Amino acid sequence: MGEGSAMSDYVRYIDKTREYYLAEGYKTPYKWAHFEDIPFARLEKPLAQCRLGLVTTSDVAALNESGERERHDKATLIGNVYSIPFDTPAERLFSRNEHYDRYTTNLDDVNSYCPVTRMRELAAEGRIGGVAPRFHGVYTSYSQRVTMERDAPEVLKRCREDGVDAVLLTPV
Amino acid sequence: MIFGTARDIVEYVGVPRFVFTDFPLGNPCGRPFEPAMQREIIEAGLRLLENATAPAPTIVTPYVWSEDDSWKRLIFTKERPFLEGEAYEHWMQAKQKYRELKKENKI
Numbered sequence: 001m002g003e004g005s006a007m008s009d010y011v012r013y014i015d016k017t018r019e020y021y022l023a024e025g026y027k028t029p030y031k032w033a034h035f036e037d038i039p040f041a042r043l044e045k046p047l048a049q050c051r052l053g054l055v056t057t058s059d060v061a062a063l064n065e066s067g068e069r070e071r072h073d074k075a076t077l078i079g080n081v082y083s084i085p086f087d088t089p090a091e092r093l094f095s096r097n098e099h100y101d102r103y104t105t106n107l108d109d110v111n112s113y114c115p116v117t118r119m120r121e122l123a124a125e126g127r128i129g130g131v132a133p134r135f136h137g138v139y140t141s142y143s144q145r146v147t148m149e150r151d152a153p154e155v156l157k158r159c160r161e162d163g164v165d166a167v168l169l170t171p172v
Numbered sequence: 173m174i175f176g177t178a179r180d181i182v183e184y185v186g187v188p189r190f191v192f193t194d195f196p197l198g199n200p201c202g203r204p205f206e207p208a209m210q211r212e213i214i215e216a217g218l219r220l221l222e223n224a225t226a227p228a229p230t231i232v233t234p235y236v237w238s239e240d241d242s243w244k245r246l247i248f249t250k251e252r253p254f255l256e257g258e259a260y261e262h263w264m265q266a267k268q269k270y271r272e273l274k275k276e277n278k279i
Contacts, residue, residue: 009244010180011247014180023250034184034185040188047222098255098258101243102198104198111210112202118210121211122218127218167173168173168217172197
């Protein structure tokens with residue numbers, strides 16, 4: 001690497017979690033997904049003519065008028081995939097994901113992990129052609145096979161229905 | 173195009189486009205309630221989308237979370253357990269559910 005000082009060095013989560021869970025008594029280290037061949041497609045037209053989608057694993061849900069969690073994630077749920085209208089105001093979106101660094105930060109601003117407002121602004125300004133009618137959430141699975149064979153194809157299907165040219169992906 | 177804070181994991185998996193911000197897990201699209209920074213991070217991704225002609229090297233945004241970088245050292249340590257109490261219970265329940273579904277050949 002050799003770039004920057006030790007202070008600027010990023011966290012090695014693969015090593016850190018391996019040691020952490022080994023110390024917790026878990027014998028078999030997690031096997032991270034790894035692909036030799038990386039799929040790639042060039043953007044075919046100017047961004048100002050592109051419709052962008054958003055897919056997140058940050059467990060985002062919407063609150064209804066009375067401040068309760070809305071059920072449309074259930075109504076749209078197939079496997080681990082659900083959808084929420086893109087025009088849902090950011091104030092009504094929240095995440096109860098627990099897999100973030102709670103000692104250091106928070107999930108109080110949905111745009112810090114699911115940038116719906118920022119993307120709507122970019123569309124309003126014409127930097128991008130527009131946003132999809134809905135964005136998609138994927139609850140994380142312990143099974144990489146389920147992700148590959150069931151959930152990812154469902155996300156792709158919905159993105160095609162939405163007519164998007166490119167997609168932003170965000171975890172927490 | 174992926175926005176993330178766990179550089180080693182995303183690079184190990186292998187993705188076509190990756191914008192990395194060296195922030196704690198939770199805010200891959202910028203610091204909470206700092207829309208200008210969030211805009212810059214998304215914009216870095218848009219430029220990558222426009223310009224990349226092959227799976228691209230990681231784009232690193234210039235932001236530093238804080239002068240004190242002890243969070244990098246302390247995450248996933250006994251001092252700061254990643255999941256505690258209810259969060260730990262939820263994780264165990266999810267794992268148990270997965271085991272049961274697997275046993276029934278449902279996944």
